[in-house]
Amino acid sequence: MTTGIPGGTVLLERAEPTSALLHPAPGLPGAAAGAAPPVSTGNRVDGPRRWARRHRRRLVAVETALAAAIAAVVLLAREDDVQLGDVLLWAGLSLVVAWPALLAVTGAYEERSFGIGSDEFRRVSRAGLLLLAGLGFVSYAAQLDLSRALVVGAVPALALLTLVERYAARQALNRQRKQGRGVKRVVVVGRGGAVLQLVDRLQRTQHAGLQVVAACVTPDDRSRVARAAGLPVAGLDDVLEIARRVQADTIAVTSASETAAQYLRTLSWQLEGTGLELLVAPGLVEVAGPRLHIRPFDGLPLLSVEQPRFTGWRRVVKGALDRSVALAALLALSPVLAALALAVRLTSPGPVLYRQERVGLGGRHFTMLKFRSMVDGAHQQVAGLSDGNDADGLLFKIRHDPRVTPLGRHLRRFSLDELPQLVNVLRGTMSLVGPRPPLPAEVARYDSEVSRRLLVTPGLTGLWQISGRSDLPWEEAVRLDLRYVENWSLALDLQILWKTARAVVRASGAY
Template sequence: MADKSQERDSERAMCGAHRPTEFSRRKWTIIAALAVSDVVALSMSAALATYLRFETFNARLGIERLPQSASYYEAMWAFVALAVLALWREGLYDLERLTWGAGEFSRIARATALAALGFVLLSFWLKLPGLSRAWLLLVTGISFAVVSIGRLVVRTVLRALRRRGVLLRTALIVGSNPEAAEIARILRLHPEAGLRPVGCLASSHAEFLPLTYCDENTPMLGEAQQLREVVAAHAIDTAIIATTAFDHEIVSRMIAELRDTGVTILLSSGLFDILTSRVLVKEVAGVPLISVRSVSFSPQNAMIKRAFDLVMASAIVVAGMPLWLLIAAAIRIDSPGPVLFKQERVGRGGRRFLMYKFRSMFRDAEERLAEVLDANEADGPLFKMKDDPRVTRVGKWLRRYSIDEFPQLLNVLKGEMSLVGPRPPLPRETEAYSERDWQRMQVLPGMTGLWQVSGRSHLTFEEMVRLDLFYIENWSVTFDLALMLRTIPVVLGARGAW
């Protein structure tokens, strides 16, 4: 018994030894970056609001009891402090709760509104009348926008670093079944999520699987009963338990084993196609159950999406018209042929339509397709070729930044496409579609989508279908807006474009 106790103490020490220097350092580096970004953004918002309201950065409060040097910008430090506290209250510095996406924007909105309310109450408590309400509204609105942009920059930089293997947390996948294999595959495919799978643990002797089961680069490190020892030996930060691989008593035991190690414990739900905003854990008669809100493209939702498309597409067309004219001139100068390229595509419900694009290939590209089919670099029914000889000089530039896609706004206005949705396939691609593949055509195809911001040309066909079905299952206007915002850095950075 004494030996067992000593082994436990040794394991506990080993489990915690690496955290202050590695896990904590990574955690506090990210939190510090977010805090600095927020303080800078809030300070800039104060200065901008002061200038917009008073046409000077040095507007006086005009209150006799305050020192002559007091100004709106100096008083704004109270708002900065309140806003940082509100951001903390909304969980925006808790990396375990932080939502990197549309959920973050709603939390920032609540935090800035709460800070404004707190600032008003503070001014009444201190009996400081005369503060400009227009100024406070400007500060609140600008703070939301600038803080959101600042965090977007931090998130973009963090993702770029993680793709290079920096600031990654070591993850152990506990379980040996298809769910565990899918978790390992997804984490390998998306290092920007911040988790690097270093190994898997088998569920039992009977289910022990080959080293390549989870992933070709994710070895099997032992069995689940060795969880604590493996966590200590491999300096694990995060343990991801595939719950479908174990009875609930075993899951509870593993959680208890890791309780005092400092390891972050994640339980997979198996709901790979459900957005977390739709999931609620609630207790029924003492039993924790997962509730999933329903989402459907009802006639009302379809009308909302259509109105959103019409407003946004019309605004983009009007604003981008001068650029369209320059692009048209460049295409005509570079190679003979029409400016617009029309191609038959398959839309919602299998209906066909002509999709518009700026011509990026030579006029005889379709006739020359047979010459390059053997060089196809995509799987499934897709055709992709990184250095397609049929692409013109201007066309390479247009494709690199997805500018050739702009005329699809005309398809959006005609009701044949949406701003956000699944990629519209070619008729020849649909000939090989399975019943599951056809499910992605339940909605209008889109100019951008979850596939666009998740890898574009680097995705396999199966991954693209999975992302499209995920989008359909979880659609909302907020989700559409978030995907459009995420498309901007992807396009500007030319990530995944061929």
């Protein structure tokens, strides 16, 4: 199962079969008159997988070299210890062999983990734990008395270096995918609306490595999908033919396909032996990660969706981490905060801090703090500027807002005006990571779906911050916030915090 496609789409991956091609059963959708016959795809399996093999070979080479480098450092550090010389030499050689082997065992070299989600990093971490446990066990069982530098220092260092190397490799792979290299060519199958939604998600997340090249829809939807998506469009019975024509290597079926269960089964039979990969989008587009499991019930595979958890020990850890980091940041940035406060005071009349009522966890109101970046009394001028609103939905944003002071433009560009919100985090009314804190007027117009944003504490940063900030349409901002609510985890928080720094430096969507 593959989860974690950016943008919230969850795809269930069907393993490629090795059996010979089965012809569709008479009377089923795939066997209708005029349906495209199974086609020979030649080297379709090898062609699109070539990038994965190259990527895998590079990873193996670099990670073997990292293991050799770590082993060499340990040997050089203990070269004066004659008694441990041979033991360390053999341990170092074993490290060079064992590290890539353990990465392979944990699945860190599987194509499905390349460039998507956090699963790749978890597998590397798991390999590090296995290596640490294995060395400790061998040292104790064989009474080798391995050096602490090897067991306690070298293995964690190797795992950390590998994680950094994997991140760099992922960035390189993402750049290639945005240029159209290292991607899977996808034909999307289903009803018109579901197809257009999935096409839009995949086109907006190019780094996921899925490039939509055609669509197969019902006859009534063909012209609409062709106009909206700008792609070759065929019927539901012509999947194999259109896949051959556009040289696709992946078929993605939406959950809203006509006669979904029967059609999907027949299509899977048709794809056997062709080398075409089959993906199914189950419709739970905002649910991903550890909440999804495939569970067989008496031979029937069902998708199990766990309930989201908004309480428990993870929330306690999140709250403690939020307050600890906020306190440390306030102490470390106190000179910067003082300088910014003085600059706001000297460059425009009015208070240093702007206080605004926002809605937090469970609908409770709180006062959010920011450095004032507009002229004093700016909130009273909103009515006269409503015609120039650049945002949609419930938001009010003006790209070139005349109320913003010259200093305020710089503060907003790099989100420096939001630093006082660390006080809100310290008080517990905000979190480091969470949905955008809404205004009471916005909450009053929420429907039941959007109201789910209030199930978690609003954040200083979030998925909206790293995905475009003020440039995001209202619906996209809501979707990202709901995605966070449905899939919150400590790992996701750390990932968002890491990406926030890059978003702030680039100043994308900040105004």
